Amino acid sequence: MVRHLSPPENAPAESTARKRIVAAARQHFFAHGFRGVTMDDLAAELGMSKKTLYACFPSKTALLEAVFLDKFRNVAADLDRITAAGSTDFPATLHEFLACLHRHTDEIRPPFLRDLQREAPEMFHLVERRRRQLIQRSWDKLLSDGRRAGIIRKDISTKMIIEILLGAVQAIMNPPKMAELGLTPRTGLATIVTVILEGVITAEGRSKS
Numbered sequence: 001m002v003r004h005l006s007p008p009e010n011a012p013a014e015s016t017a018r019k020r021i022v023a024a025a026r027q028h029f030f031a032h033g034f035r036g037v038t039m040d041d042l043a044a045e046l047g048m049s050k051k052t053l054y055a056c057f058p059s060k061t062a063l064l065e066a067v068f069l070d071k072f073r074n075v076a077a078d079l080d081r082i083t084a085a086g087s088t089d090f091p092a093t094l095h096e097f098l099a100c101l102h103r104h105t106d107e108i109r110p111p112f113l114r115d116l117q118r119e120a121p122e123m124f125h126l127v128e129r130r131r132r133q134l135i136q137r138s139w140d141k142l143l144s145d146g147r148r149a150g151i152i153r154k155d156i157s158t159k160m161i162i163e164i165l166l167g168a169v170q171a172i173m174n175p176p177k178m179a180e181l182g183l184t185p186r187t188g189l190a191t192i193v194t195v196i197l198e199g200v201i202t203a204e205g206r207s208k209s
Helices: 012-032 039-046 050-056 060-084 090-106 110-119 121-148 158-172 175-181 185-200 203-208
Strands: none
Touching: 012 039, 012 050, 012 060, 012 110, 039 050, 060 090, 060 121, 090 121, 090 185, 110 121, 110 175, 121 158, 158 175, 158 185, 175 185
């Protein structure tokens, strides 16, 4: 059972410490793996005592959860900014949207996926739930704008397109399957999105891309 963190009732100093810890952990976890980075390592790098570190995050798993939540907040904010712009140039919006996804998935390297599967598989339930919420919200706005621009087909409901996307992401974008297929988060997501978009973009849309 994953214990979800609630926003701390903290003073500004504690809030700053939490942000510093999460930023450092995010960089090291995603790049080098979860197993190889210890709480002692993080405390030493941040120049803080282990007591301060553990006062903010009682375990490495709690810190990992905070890293995931921070990551999803960042992705959601970036995608919301792109889709909220309401650009009349939908192909340009789509390009920026996909580039944003690529940047965020590129941050997560294979050692982290390997360790997530071995060390904290229960945490992936949190990832799946947040990922589903993010896809439903961001892609609904994107596809609706694309339909108005004549780029996305109107004979397939946006809800159906999103369900197909969610099904493919859930089946493929998990540590065991990506390891089996030799995929990184970026290559896996890029392939899924390419296959689905090629099926739902109109002939007019293809000529503009």
